[in-house]
Amino acid sequence: MVISLILCNTFSDATYFSKGHMPSVYYMMPNFALRRQILGEIPRYSNTGHIADSVDFMVEQVEKSDRSTLASRLVIRSTRSYIEPQRLRHQPVTIVESFDDPGTTQEIQDDLHKCYPEARQGPIKSGGPYPYLSAANEVNIYILIHLKSFVNTKLSPYEKQTDS
Numbered sequence: 001m002v003i004s005l006i007l008c009n010t011f012s013d014a015t016y017f018s019k020g021h022m023p024s025v026y027y028m029m030p031n032f033a034l035r036r037q038i039l040g041e042i043p044r045y046s047n048t049g050h051i052a053d054s055v056d057f058m059v060e061q062v063e064k065s066d067r068s069t070l071a072s073r074l075v076i077r078s079t080r081s082y083i084e085p086q087r088l089r090h091q092p093v094t095i096v097e098s099f100d101d102p103g104t105t106q107e108i109q110d111d112l113h114k115c116y117p118e119a120r121q122g123p124i125k126s127g128g129p130y131p132y133l134s135a136a137n138e139v140n141i142y143i144l145i146h147l148k149s150f151v152n153t154k155l156s157p158y159e160k161q162t163d164s
Contacts, residue, residue: 003155004092005116006146008132008139011108012115013082023075027068034070038062043101043129050135051101051128058130085115093119094146096139098127120146 026034039062042055062070093116097109113119122142127135147157 002088002091004094004146004150005088006094006096006143007112007116007119008096009098009104009127009129010095010112011104012085012112013108014077015080015082023078026071026074026078029071031067031070034067034074035062035065037074038070050133051126051130054128054130054133057133083115088116089118092146092149094122094142095119096122096124096131096142098124098129098131098135100126101128 029037039059042058042062044055065073095112095116122139122145124131124135124138127138132139150156151158
């Protein structure tokens, strides 16, 4: 059961990312080919700073991943699928997006906003494709704001304090 959503630089339709490959072919590809496929899509930043560090971290994670993990990620991403937002229309949704490089096109962002027209917006001025890493403090603030609506309910994200 989904109670709420916090979406960060995301999309609602995987069709944009399927490149005509049959997803099952990824399970037959060697590790280096899978890595190259994923790393080829990660943007490179020449500047130093939080955004470049976040991209470096993601590259490091891809390089450490085993073949089945890489293949699974590519299969999930390349499988044509679409969320059904009508099932979640009445749930609290927060969309956190970077303005400088959200990692998706404007069309993909617009489709996401059409799916969740009532969603709270969490704009991040400079977060790159991985704002949860490069602008973690800002993302955490949006998470806290999102979770505040559940305080003092049975769904509270906070532990109840007992008097000792």
